[in-house]
Each structure stands twice: as C-alpha cells, then as structure tokens.
C-alpha cells in the first residue's frame with residue numbers, strides 16, 4: 001500500500017484572489033510543517049486535504065485514494081483526523097461526551113470500545129482529570145488539547161493539525177511535541193504553525209508558503225542556522 005498523501009496541480013481561488021497556485025507535493029510518514037505568513041494559504045490547503053473544501057483544479061490522493069471520487073473520499077475521511085483552526089466544540093457537553101460524540105461520527109459504535117477510545121485520547125493530551133468538566137469551563141489551552149484529542153480519535157493514518165500549539169503553556173507545548181513526534185513514526189502528520197521553534201523541534205520536513213506557492217521544501221537544516229532565520233530570509 002502507498003503510504004503517502006499527494007497534491008498535483010492544486011489551485012483554489014476565492015473570487016479573483018488565487019490562494020493556492022498549482023501546488024505539487026507529496027508527503028509520507030513523519031511530521032511535515034507548513035510555515036507561511038498570514039493569508040499565505042495554509043488553512044486553505046489543509047481544508048482541501050481534509051476534504052472540507054474542494055479545490056478548483058488539481059488532484060489530492062491519500063493512500064491511493066482519490067479525493068475527487070465520492071466513495072474513495074469517504075474511505076479517505078475514515079483515515080484522517082483534522083484539527084481545524086476553530087474546532088466546533090459544544091460548550092454544554094462534558095469533555096468525555098464531546099470526544100464520545102466525535103467517536104460516534106467516526107463510526108466507533110460499540111459503547112465499551114468508544115469509552116476506551118475516549119479514555120485513550122484524553123490521556124494522550126493530559127485531560128483525563130477533566131473528563132467530566134463542561135467544555136465551556138475549560139481554559140483556551142485545554143480547549144486546544146481537547147481539539148487535538150478529537151483529531152486523534154480512531155487512530156487516523158493522516159493527521160492534519162492547523163495551528164495546534166496556539167494557547168498551549170510551555171509544559172503542554174513540550175508534551176505536544178513529544179506526542180506529535182511519536183505519532184509521526186507511524187502516520188503522515190501535517191501541521192501548520194507560526195512557531196518556528198515547534199517546526200525545528202518536531203518536523204523532519206518543512207514546506208514554506210508564500211502567496212499560494214511553495215517557496216521552500218526540504219529538511220529544517222536546509223533553511224539555515226535556525227528555522228526562523230531561514231524563514232525570514234525566504235520572505236524578505
């Protein structure tokens with residue numbers, strides 16, 4: 001089985017603004033970071049890859065499944081976990097109920113199996129002791145961790161994380177880096193962030209975006225002495 005996700009000739013415009021401009025890339029197992037200034041098109045690309053947004057042109061294929069084909073897209077969705085920038089969490093649900101609900105959407109229908117999965121993903125993000133807390137009572141960083149837990153439900157092969165470290169305190173950021181590094185050993189992980197230190201710490205590869213095009217694709221060492229230095233130089 002091909003364990004890669006690829007985009008070929010991917011373009012997307014909103015009105016007259018071209019946000020993705022004929023992108024071509026392939027990512028395999030490991031953690032790949034997306035870096036780019038505000039408005040560069042990172043979220044648009046991640047939404048296309050998560051099959052939440054249709055590109056105007058081009059093809060997305062994941063694990064040999066064609067995202068433009070309805071039945072293959074359904075199969076692809078079973079294999080992906082997506083943390084959007086604004087995960088739609090229900091404030092009046094408890095943390096466990098919220099994740100349990102996601103588990104139902106991900107077709108984990110057996111009650112015991114669902115409870116085990118909820119317990120597993122909450123432990124991954126250090127939220128076990130808040131399982132009974134209402135979502136609306138969580139801090140911003142805890143909500144972010146809940147969003148990450150939701151993306152991990154069902155142990156997806158392809159994990160898409162849009163600014164996953166926003167709002168995390170230093171301890172949780174460190175925990176997150178360890179978690180993502182471990183996940184990258186068996187999964188395709190794509191994450192967007194403005195934190196160049198996160199990229200340097202966890203990403204084997206980085207794609208730098210500018211105005212809808214990839215202006216750098218390589219390992220973090222290829223950016224120069226530091227990721228931040230190389231990134232700023234590319235955008236200058």
Ligand SMILES: Nc1ncnc2c1ncn2[C@@H]1O[C@H](COP(=O)(O)OP(=O)(O)OP(=O)(O)O)[C@@H](O)[C@H]1O
Pocket residue numbers: 014017019036037038039040041042043044045
């Ligand atoms: N649904 C939409 N309708 C119209 N324009 C949109 C829509 N979604 C995104 N855009 C525009 O597309 C461009 C790229 O946005 P996108 O959110 O993909 O960038 P980004 O790189 O993720 O930025 P940030 O770092 O600020 O999150 C922006 O100019 C944005 O205003």
